[in-house]
Amino acid sequence: xxxxxxxxxxxxxxxxxxxxxxxxxxxxxxxxxxxxxxxxxxxxxxxxxxxxxxxxxxxxxxxxxxxxxxxxxxxxxxxxxxxxxxxxxxxxxxxxxxxxxxxxxxxxxxxxxxxxxxxxxxxxxxxxxxxxxxxxxxxxxxxxxxxxxxxxxxxxxxxxxxxxxxxxxxxxxxxxxxxxxxxxxxxxxxxxxxxxxxxxxxxxxxxxxxxxxxxxxxxxxxxxxxxxxxxxxxxxxxxxxxxxxxxxxxxxxxxxxxxxxxxxxxxxxxxxxxxxxxxxxxxxxxxxxxxxxxxxxxxxxxxxxxxxxxxxxxxxxxxxxxxxxxxxxxxxxxxxxxxxxxxxxxxxxxxxxxxxxxxxxxxxxxxxxxxxxxxxxxxxxxxxxxxxxxxxxxxxxxxxxxxxxxxxxxxx
Numbered sequence: 546x547x548x549x550x551x552x553x554x555x556x557x558x559x560x561x562x563x564x565x566x567x568x569x570x571x572x573x574x575x576x577x578x579x580x581x582x583x584x585x586x587x588x589x590x591x592x593x594x595x596x597x598x599x600x601x602x603x604x605x606x607x608x609x610x611x612x613x614x615x616x617x618x619x620x621x622x623x624x625x626x627x628x629x630x631x632x633x634x635x636x637x638x639x640x641x642x643x644x645x646x647x648x649x650x651x652x653x654x655x656x657x658x659x660x661x662x663x664x665x666x667x668x669x670x671x672x673x674x675x676x677x678x679x680x681x682x683x684x685x686x687x688x689x690x691x692x693x694x695x696x697x698x699x700x701x702x703x704x705x706x707x708x709x710x711x712x713x714x715x716x717x718x719x720x721x722x723x724x725x726x727x728x729x730x731x732x733x734x735x736x737x738x739x740x741x742x743x744x745x746x747x748x749x750x751x752x753x754x755x756x757x758x759x760x761x762x763x764x765x766x767x768x769x770x771x772x773x774x775x776x777x778x779x780x781x782x783x784x785x786x787x788x789x790x791x792x793x794x795x796x797x798x799x800x801x802x803x804x805x806x807x808x809x810x811x812x813x814x815x816x817x818x819x820x821x822x823x824x825x826x827x828x829x830x831x832x833x834x835x836x837x838x839x840x841x842x843x844x845x846x847x848x849x850x851x852x853x854x855x856x857x858x859x860x861x862x863x864x865x866x867x868x869x870x871x872x873x874x875x876x877x878x879x880x881x882x883x884x885x886x887x888x889x890x891x892x893x894x895x896x897x898x899x900x901x902x903x904x905x906x907x908x909x910x911x912x913x914x915x916x917x918x919x920x921x922x923x924x925x926x927x928x929x930x931x932x933x934x935x936x937x938x939x940x941x942x943x944x945x946x947x948x949x950x951x952x953x954x955x956x957x
Contacts, residue, residue: 558677562690565673566696568670568734569693570696571726572636573697575663577697577702578719578723580701580702581702582705590646594918594922596921599791599914599917600915600918602914603910604660605656606786606910607660608664609907609910610660612660612665613900613904613907616632616667616668616669616900617669617896617901621672621895621897625738629665630731630738633731634728636727638662638724639661639662644717645717667899668899669896670690672895675899683830684827684829685823687826687880688823688825691822691880698812702811703805706807706809765897765901771889773949774945775902776940776944777840778906779905779908780844781878781906781941782910783934783938784847784848784874784875785876786913787914790914793808810864813867814870814874817868818871818874818875818876818877820872821871821873822879822880825880830884837949839878839881844878845939846869846873847873847878848939848942850874852935853866854866855931916930
């Protein structure tokens with residue numbers, strides 16, 4: 546019986562990896578499916594401003610960000626399954642509403658609804674993975690889970706640019722397909738995720754050890770290493786969501802890319818991210834005490850590639866820089882960073898910890914699309930938006946380095 550129980554536990558954490566990877570795949574199909582076809586949406590909805598189009602993404606990510614802390618805390622209290630499933634139902638409804646949108650205001654409201662639904666995923670998903678996946682497998686397992694983001698990004702960028710620009714599909718059909726995928730995955734979650742309540746409500750109650758290692762506001766907002774991880778994640782996400790939102794438009798309007806080539810070029814970031822994430826997460830698992838070193842080096846190299854992307858003169862060099870940014874950037878460093886946060890997080894309230902972590906990171910996803918749109922409207926180019934993202938990443942890396950030069954956090 547014991548061997549059977551151990552085998553069941555082993556099979557479950559592997560199943561969790563697959564399910565969470567699929568979750569990110571569908572989420573990122575939605576997040577990137579509109580980007581290559583913004584000109585078609587602008588014409589259809591009679592929108593004339595890049596800043597207004599950027600609002601579609603900013604409103605979505607504002608709602609997504611709003612949900613991070615509440616969803617993490619609710620997952621700790623009521624269990625991960627009880628939060629993820631309603632979130633994917635709301636995701637499904639929101640995607641359908643985007644597909645039926647007839648005006649900018651309609652699509653903004655629909656994007657807000659979709660953002661609320663997707664906002665329930667991050668904290669519950671990573672607290673579930675942290676609970677079920679063995680610590681020595683956490684880095685590589687997180688990389689596999691995160692690879693769903695890259696796969697979904699590639700499908701969204703390539704699929705939408707090919708089906709709409711080359712095959713002539715109506716852009717609304719893509720939203721209905723995405724809604725069907727979200728609903729199908731919700732059924733998979735409902736069947737396979739075990740309904741459990743986090744230990745912060747059960748085993749830790751009434752024990753001194755649980756009280757001392759609980760996710761309080763003081764622990765999450767006054768620990769220098771936690772604060773540094775929030776700042777760095779904000780910086781990392783700023784560059785990434787600027788790329789995700791505006792790279793297709795930049796390639797088309799400023800570098801002369803056409804048709805499905807736009808989606809393929811933008812998707813190189815996603816394709817190259819998968820081997821990068823697997824490699825660096827495996828190394829961080831092997832050299833567990835070198836995680837900060839990996840994080841800082843990857844961030845600085847990614848910033849350099851982001852700068853070079855808009856500085857090089859030829860399309861070939863631009864593509865090389867995009868591939869290197871994907872290999873070294875957010876999707877590569879994120880598994881290492883998540884593993885680091887899991888190591889320093891209070892053991893009671895992991896969902897709340899990741900909720901706070903992702904909240905601060907995702908604030909950048911609200912700011913970056915709109916700010917880059919404003920820069921584009923003011924200058925006629927998005928190049929300065931890339932330079933701004935580069936500076937922000939360097940600052941984030943410097944803050945992380947300074948916070949980890951001390952042996953112990955000042956407040957525990």
